Amino acid sequence: DFMREMAGLSDMEKQLKSILGITRVLILPQDSDDIPAVKANIGKEAARLLETKFPLYKKIAVTGGSTMAAISKEITADKKDASLQFIAARGGLGEDVLHQANTIASLFAEKTGGAVKTLYLPDHLSAEAYEMMMREPVIKEMMELYDQTEVVVHGIGNAEEIALHRKSSVEEVNRIRNGGAVSEAFGYYFDKEGNVVYRIRTAGIQMEQVQNAPFILAVAGGRSKATAILSYFKIAPPQTTLITDEGAARKIIELT
Numbered sequence: 001d002f003m004r005e006m007a008g009l010s011d012m013e014k015q016l017k018s019i020l021g022i023t024r025v026l027i028l029p030q031d032s033d034d035i036p037a038v039k040a041n042i043g044k045e046a047a048r049l050l051e052t053k054f055p056l057y058k059k060i061a062v063t064g065g066s067t068m069a070a071i072s073k074e075i076t077a078d079k080k081d082a083s084l085q086f087i088a089a090r091g092g093l094g095e096d097v098l099h100q101a102n103t104i105a106s107l108f109a110e111k112t113g114g115a116v117k118t119l120y121l122p123d124h125l126s127a128e129a130y131e132m133m134m135r136e137p138v139i140k141e142m143m144e145l146y147d148q149t150e151v152v153v154h155g156i157g158n159a160e161e162i163a164l165h166r167k168s169s170v171e172e173v174n175r176i177r178n179g180g181a182v183s184e185a186f187g188y189y190f191d192k193e194g195n196v197v198y199r200i201r202t203a204g205i206q207m208e209q210v211q212n213a214p215f216i217l218a219v220a221g222g223r224s225k226a227t228a229i230l231s232y233f234k235i236a237p238p239q240t241t242l243i244t245d246e247g248a249a250r251k252i253i254e255l256t
């Protein structure tokens, strides 16, 4: 509309689509690094867009993070839909409960009348624990759900911030640093070119499963996320829509 034209947001959306190689970008005014309400606005936009997908797609996997939590606050449903199924895309025990994929998936389900599938496992598993878990029927069932996932909704993190925040081992933090990782999504750490430099051994959704989902929504804002967004979109599936803010958008354009 007129206000968006005035602010040059539509123009920036066009630029971002071409920089990131995707067909849909939505930019909210201002910078969530400075103004917390901007993150709530990203949540609102994302919720409205997702609601339009509910009649079509029923299996929806969600990750964690504060931007994802902002969506869960805004999601509503005109008519309750018991056929919706929200799937925690990862375990994430150890993270702040409100920002865990499990909590967010549960909130989505509660608000829409859908069902929820949670994954209560630590994000990091030892090789032995991972092997054993993969043979557990409840975990196998989650893996099958990830294969069938139609919508993935996720945040994009700053690699180092997340590595520190998750209380990763010294060895892990070193690998993330030495590998030049700048972004993280789904437990994968990517460098500026989009190469995977480290990957958490997690029972959560795998990148191949994300790639198979017909609709993907990424949410990340704030100029501090610009490098991470640029990095992740080197490998992001082309069916990804990005909802971000002006702060991130300006910085991305400046960096390219």
Ligand code: BG6
Pocket: 063, 064, 065, 066, 067, 068, 092, 095, 099, 155, 156, 157, 158, 162, 184, 185, 186, 187
């Ligand atoms: C973490 C998620 O908690 O949040 C990550 O596990 C995600 O996968 C990150 O990338 C983004 O967080 P936020 O709070 O900046 O939206």
